Amino acid sequence: MPGADTPHRMWGGRFRQAPDAGLLEFISSFATDHRLLRWDIVASIAHVQMLGAAGIIPASDAAVIADGLRGILADTRAGRVRVEGPYEDVHSFIEAILYQRIGPVAGRMHTARSRNDQVATAFRLYVKEAIIRLVTHTVDLMDETVRRAAGAVEIILPGFTHLQHAQPVRLAHHLLAYVWMLNRDVDRLMDCYRRSNVLPLGSGAVAGVSYPVDRQRVAAALGFARISENSIDATGDRDFAVEVVAGAALLMVHLSRWSEELVLWASDEFGFIALADAVTTGSSLMPQKKNPDPVELIRGRAGRAIGAVAALLTTLKGLPAGYQRDLQEDKEIVFDSLDLVTAAVRAMQRFLTGVEFSATRMEDATRRGLLTATEVADYLARKGMPFREAHQAAGRVVQEALARGMPLWELPLEVYAGITPLFERDILEAVQLAAAVESKRAPGGTAKAAVEGQLDSARLQLETLRAWVRDADGRMADVAALAER
Numbered sequence: 001m002p003g004a005d006t007p008h009r010m011w012g013g014r015f016r017q018a019p020d021a022g023l024l025e026f027i028s029s030f031a032t033d034h035r036l037l038r039w040d041i042v043a044s045i046a047h048v049q050m051l052g053a054a055g056i057i058p059a060s061d062a063a064v065i066a067d068g069l070r071g072i073l074a075d076t077r078a079g080r081v082r083v084e085g086p087y088e089d090v091h092s093f094i095e096a097i098l099y100q101r102i103g104p105v106a107g108r109m110h111t112a113r114s115r116n117d118q119v120a121t122a123f124r125l126y127v128k129e130a131i132i133r134l135v136t137h138t139v140d141l142m143d144e145t146v147r148r149a150a151g152a153v154e155i156i157l158p159g160f161t162h163l164q165h166a167q168p169v170r171l172a173h174h175l176l177a178y179v180w181m182l183n184r185d186v187d188r189l190m191d192c193y194r195r196s197n198v199l200p201l202g203s204g205a206v207a208g209v210s211y212p213v214d215r216q217r218v219a220a221a222l223g224f225a226r227i228s229e230n231s232i233d234a235t236g237d238r239d240f241a242v243e244v245v246a247g248a249a250l251l252m253v254h255l256s257r258w259s260e261e262l263v264l265w266a267s268d269e270f271g272f273i274a275l276a277d278a279v280t281t282g283s284s285l286m287p288q289k290k291n292p293d294p295v296e297l298i299r300g301r302a303g304r305a306i307g308a309v310a311a312l313l314t315t316l317k318g319l320p321a322g323y324q325r326d327l328q329e330d331k332e333i334v335f336d337s338l339d340l341v342t343a344a345v346r347a348m349q350r351f352l353t354g355v356e357f358s359a360t361r362m363e364d365a366t367r368r369g370l371l372t373a374t375e376v377a378d379y380l381a382r383k384g385m386p387f388r389e390a391h392q393a394a395g396r397v398v399q400e401a402l403a404r405g406m407p408l409w410e411l412p413l414e415v416y417a418g419i420t421p422l423f424e425r426d427i428l429e430a431v432q433l434a435a436a437v438e439s440k441r442a443p444g445g446t447a448k449a450a451v452e453g454q455l456d457s458a459r460l461q462l463e464t465l466r467a468w469v470r471d472a473d474g475r476m477a478d479v480a481a482l483a484e485r
Contacts, residue, residue, distance in 0.1 A: 024088065027325070032332045033090045034083045037076060039125035040090055041069045042483045043118065046221040047201060048109055056211050057108045065109050068102045069094070070485045091115055112213050114205035116235040116323040121201040123331065125222065125479070127244055130338045131193045132472045134248065135186050137342055139465045141349040142182045146458045148352060149175040153451055156433055157272065157362035158371055165369035168433045171357060173446040176454050178258050183458075185251040186465060192247050193472065196240040199224035203231035206322050223479040235323040241330050242312050248341040249305040255344055256302035259295035262355070266292050271361040279354030294351045298344045308337040372408050372431040373398050375439065379430050383422045393420050409433075 045066045052062025072094060075081040087093040098106040152171035159169035199222060202208070202215035208231040215227045228234035265272035275290055283289035312333045315326055376397050380390035400415050401408050408431040416423035429435055441447040444454075 024086075027328075028087065029089045029328045029331070030085075030087045030093060032335065033119070033328075034093070035090075035335060036119070036122040036126055036331070037083060037090050037094065038073060038480070038483065039129075040094060040118070040122040041073045042479060043121045043125060043201060043222060044094070044109060045069050045482045046218050047113060049221065050214050050218050051108070051111055051211075053217070054212055054214055056213070057111055061105050061108050064102055064105055065098070067485075068098050068106070069109075070483050071101065072097050073483050074485060089115075089119075091118060112204075112209045112211040113201060114203075114235070116205045117200045117203040117231075120203075120235055120237070121199065121222070123334075124196050124198070124200065124224075124240065127196050127240060127334065127338075128193055128223075128472075129476055130334075130342075131189050131196065131244060132469060132476060134251075134338060134342050134345065135189050135193075135465070136469050136473075137345045137349070138182055138186050138189075138251065139462060139469060141345050141352075142179050142186075142458070142465075143462055144349050144352050145175055145179050145182075146455065146462065148355075148357075149173075149179070149458075150455055152357060153448060153455075155357060155359045155362055156366055156437055158365050158369065159446075165365075165371055167374055168366050168371045168437050169446040170437060170448070170451050171359075171362065172455070173451050176451070176458060178254070179458050181254045182251070183461060183465075185247065185254060188247040188250065189244070190468060192240060192243040194225070195243060197223075197225040198234075198240075199227045200234035200237070203228060203234040206232055206235060221479070221482065223475045232322045236319065236321055236327070238312070238316060238327060238330050241334050242309070242316070245305075245308045245312055245334055245337045248337050249302075249309050252298075252302045252305035252341050252344060255348055256299045258348070259299040262295045262351075263292050263299070266290075270365075272358055272365070274356045274358060276354030276356070279351045292351075294347050298347060301340055301344060305337055305341055308333050366433050367407060370398055370401060370408060372433065372436045375430050375436045376408065376427070378439075379427055380420065380422055385420075385422060 048057070048062045048065045048069075051057045052059040072081065076083055081097060083090075083093065085093065087096065095106060095109065098109065149172040152175060155171040156168050157171055157174065158165045159167045159174070199215065199219040201218055201222075202213050219225075219227050228237075262273065264270055266275055275292060277290070279292075279294060280290040281293045283291065312330060315329050315333070319326055373394055376394035377387065377390040380393055381387045385393070396419050397408065397411070397416065400419075401411050404411065404415075409428055413423070413425055413428060416427050430439075438447045441450055443450060
């Protein structure tokens with residue numbers, strides 16, 4: 001047992017000289033991995049309970065160790081023990097406190113495991129919990145967006161491609177586009193959860209362990225769906241970390257795209273939205289300004305989320321199979337990425353509550369362009385003209401409308417008829433905005449019935465996702481209860 005002034009280390013018997021203090025400080029991960037404390041304690045309790053049940057260590061010692069670990073967690077939560085000091089990592093911190101409290105029996109805790117499989121287990125537990133948290137907030141954002149979409153079915157605005165007026169769409173349809181983006185993000189995160197849900201504990205340092213451990217028991221206690229198949233792969237595998245960071249980065253990219261649009265829509269040039277004071281900030285110089293800072297920062301911070309993927313992949317790319325100390329760098333990358341993206345999702349949801357859509361400005365915008373030109377081509381195609389020829393004729397109609405400075409629905413019928421006799425009076429109805437929108441009745445389109453069908457589908461999907469969150473959250477709560485007194 002180390003003295004009061006000697007940092008606790010989980011190694012050192014073969015060393016005759018003390019490690020260089022500066023280098024020990026350099027290699028320490030305690031400032032980062034202290035966030036694994038709860039899950040490291042939970043995993044250690046499951047491990048020692050298995051050791052006791054299997055007769056690998058005395059059952060009485062297992063009970064003392066488990067109780068001591070629960071006490072450490074309770075005291076750190078209450079602030080009676082500060083998570084700090086000259087420790088190499090959170091694992092040595094926990095072991096040192098345990099030695100101080102229960103004496104040499106604490107040394108049995110590390111039987112049949114290595115820090116390599118120990119940290120991989122705690123890290124996977126952390127990632128699983130973080131995925132559930134991120135999914136929960138993303139579903140909340142989807143729910144808010146569906147709510148706003150339901151109230152915007154009757155509003156029509158220009159749909160854009162290349163940031164140019166393209167075709168008229170319902171605002172609800174436009175908002176639902178982001179719901180389905182977010183739904184794919186959630187699906188990816190849930191898939192990542194599935195691949196994170198593998199227990200590495202019992203793999204030892206690289207070759208497995210030589211004790212009759214019951215890995216299935218530990219997996220069940222810790223809520224893992226299965227155990228790892230190969231000890232070398234289990235200790236060096238960080239695919240799950242890459243996947244969660246990549247999934248979070250893509251989610252952040254979707255938020256960034258949405259943020260860019262909201263910034264544009266809030267400008268005087270668009271005026272599609274007005275922003276409440278609660279979701280904006282002002283200028284230190286210009287009194288008239290209301291700046292959409294939250295979404296600008298979401299857009300700006302997307303670079304950090306994207307960079308995390310490159311950083312983690314670069315860390316991994318030169319490593320042979322098994323554990324290498326380089327893998328210590330994974331946690332700071334993952335922690336920062338998940339913190340960043342989770343905060344951005346929550347910020348976007350709050351920002352949306354302060355967004356007021358301007359139906360008037362959107363409607364005005366639909367009347368400034370030639371949004372229904374495609375309807376002209378479709379009209380002729382329905383009359384039997386090959387679409388490519390119809391497209392050419394519609395282009396000539398556009399030229400005539402531009403020359404006269406009028407929308408397509410105000411262009412005289414004789415102008416249409418002068419281009420092709422296939423045009424009849426009903427063309428003037430077909431190019432109306434409402435008719436154009438309602439013509440898109442195919443599933444996934446912007447007609448009212450199709451949009452209402454989308455809303456129903458989105459609500460059903462939200463129920464499915466909420467059920468997944470409840471189930472996953474309940475399982476994690478049961479695992480965390482191992483450490484409760």
